[in-house]
Amino acid sequence: MFKKILIANRGEIALRVIRTCKEMGIKTVAVYSTADKDSLHVRFADEAVCIGAAPSRDSYLNIPRIIAAAEITNADAIHPGYGFLSENAEFSKICEEYKIKFIGASPEMINKMGDKATAKATMEEAGVPTVPGSKGLLKSLEDGKKIAAEMGYPVIVKATAGGGGKGMRIIKTEADFKKGWDDARQESGAAFGNDALYLEKYIEEPRHIEIQIIGDSDGRACHLSERDCSIQRRHQKLVEETPSPFITDELRDAMGKAAIKGAEAIGYEGAGTIEFLVDKHRNFYFMEMNTRIQVEHPITEEVTDFDLIKEQIKVAAGEKISGKNYYPKLFAMECRINAEDPSNGFRPSPGKIINLHLPGGKGVRIDSHVYAGYVIPPNYDSMIAKLIISGQTREEVIVRMKRALEEFVIDGIKTTIPFHIALLEDENFKAGNFTTKFLEDFDFSKIKK
Ligand code: ADP
Numbered sequence: 285m286f287k288k289i290l291i292a293n294r295g296e297i298a299l300r301v302i303r304t305c306k307e308m309g310i311k312t313v314a315v316y317s318t319a320d321k322d323s324l325h326v327r328f329a330d331e332a333v334c335i336g337a338a339p340s341r342d343s344y345l346n347i348p349r350i351i352a353a354a355e356i357t358n359a360d361a362i363h364p365g366y367g368f369l370s371e372n373a374e375f376s377k378i379c380e381e382y383k384i385k386f387i388g389a390s391p392e393m394i395n396k397m398g399d400k401a402t403a404k405a406t407m408e409e410a411g412v413p414t415v416p417g418s419k420g421l422l423k424s425l426e427d428g429k430k431i432a433a434e435m436g437y438p439v440i441v442k443a444t445a446g447g448g449g450k451g452m453r454i455i456k457t458e459a460d461f462k463k464g465w466d467d468a469r470q471e472s473g474a475a476f477g478n479d480a481l482y483l484e485k486y487i488e489e490p491r492h493i494e495i496q497i498i499g500d501s502d503g504r505a506c507h508l509s510e511r512d513c514s515i516q517r518r519h520q521k522l523v524e525e526t527p528s529p530f531i532t533d534e535l536r537d538a539m540g541k542a543a544i545k546g547a548e549a550i551g552y553e554g555a556g557t558i559e560f561l562v563d564k565h566r567n568f569y570f571m572e573m574n575t576r577i578q579v580e581h582p583i584t585e586e587v588t589d590f591d592l593i594k595e596q597i598k599v600a601a602g603e604k605i606s607g608k609n610y611y612p613k614l615f616a617m618e619c620r621i622n623a624e625d626p627s628n629g630f631r632p633s634p635g636k637i638i639n640l641h642l643p644g645g646k647g648v649r650i651d652s653h654v655y656a657g658y659v660i661p662p663n664y665d666s667m668i669a670k671l672i673i674s675g676q677t678r679e680e681v682i683v684r685m686k687r688a689l690e691e692f693v694i695d696g697i698k699t700t701i702p703f704h705i706a707l708l709e710d711e712n713f714k715a716g717n718f719t720t721k722f723l724e725d726f727d728f729s730k731i732k733k
Pocket of ligand 1: 415430440446447448449450482485486487488490492515519559561571572
């Protein structure tokens with residue numbers, strides 16, 4: 285087992301990894317930017333190294349500085365968390381070269397799955413159903429138009445390097461094709477330095493349902509059931525739950541089997557997520573694979589009694605999985621609390637937290653790095669806490685979530701808490717009746733200020 289793990293991340297996920305390491309008797313090294321010098325991950329780690337200035341490229345994305353920090357502290361493994369370098373093939377390769385175990389996917393695997401068009405082709409070959417679309421990348425605007433005409437509108441053009449909902453456009457008619465194409469290319473070129481696009485049939489009113497998997501170094505994989513992440517704003521998740529109110533036992537089995545088939549076909553090692561779109565007829569299609577731990581992993585932990593970070597570390601150290609699958613024994617839901625103003629178009633609201641009271645009680649878990657007096661730097665993402673609720677039934681979870689949100693006090697900044705309360709009062713949401721389009725039609729004026 286590893287003796288010391290460096291965590292190449294910040295915020296709640298850095299703390300999350302430190303917690304598991306402590307329970308496993310593994311020493312930890314935090315790295316931080318000057319903007320994060322007062323952060324809890326810096327305080328709670330056994331050692332901490334400042335790696336540069338606030339902009340991510342000078343610190344959390346700066347590979348030479350992170351490797352230097354691992355070398356001087358003698359860390360034998362690096363946990364990348366999510367975002368930043370977690371799906372960076374070059375970083376994974378450099379760790380290999382320096383004989384530091386990267387607790388994540390191999391460079392080959394990241395390359396295969398990071399490029400979304402290639403990932404789709406790989407899964408198709410493995411026999412996993414995928415969204416109908418172009419065979420690989422679009423060669424030109426005309427090529428795209430031709431495929432779209434054959435397939436029928438609406439279609440969606442997507443950046444092969446995409447992530448975080450960026451670089452995709454829905455196109456409803458041929459007359460709109462050029463605009464969608466230009467916008468998606470422009471956005472993906474700016475965000476990812478790669479403007480290559482592929483095209484898919486736009487699945488109308490789908491659910492986003494993903495399967496958590498773990499694979500070991502023998503190439504064996506198991507699944508830990510699904511998470512329903514259909515509550516999204518601008519293709520970004522805001523609420524996740526498990527089990528999905530839409531899924532049947534048969535569908536869970538079929539999707540679980542497909543996910544395992546996909547993971548085993550590429551010999552996937554570590555924790556990963558296979559994301560599917562599910563249409564109203566309960567047909568499911570592979571969308572993409574994430575080769576890292578995800579923000580919403582705690583809901584799976586709450587219903588399966590599993591520590592996913594611990595599993596990641598164990599598999600990285602060479603331990604084998606049992607091979608059995610895990611099914612939800614409870615219900616769980618996560619609300620992402622962001623420093624954003626939901627009554628004002630979700631405008632970022634960084635600043636100082638004056639007063640903080642965290643909810644508690646049965647079935648309440650909070651993963652967060654903030655405290656009273658904490659100043660949220662404007663440089664990083666706006667998520668400041670994850671409120672994770674578990675219970676015996678979905679109804680119990682919703683009641684408990686609302687109770688916990690009402691107990692939550694964060695003074696000094698705006699947060700998404702009022703949005704979540706309004707959502708939990710929505711009759712369709714309560715009935716489990718929603719798709720990824722749900723928030724497009726949501727009445728945001730219902731949100732109490
Ligand atoms: P990213 O990697 O940027 O998160 P994804 O490929 O995971 O992008 O897609 C994000 C979201 O966009 C999905 O959860 C879904 O809501 C929507 N989406 C993507 N592809 C399609 C499609 N073919 N049809 C309908 N919606 C889609």
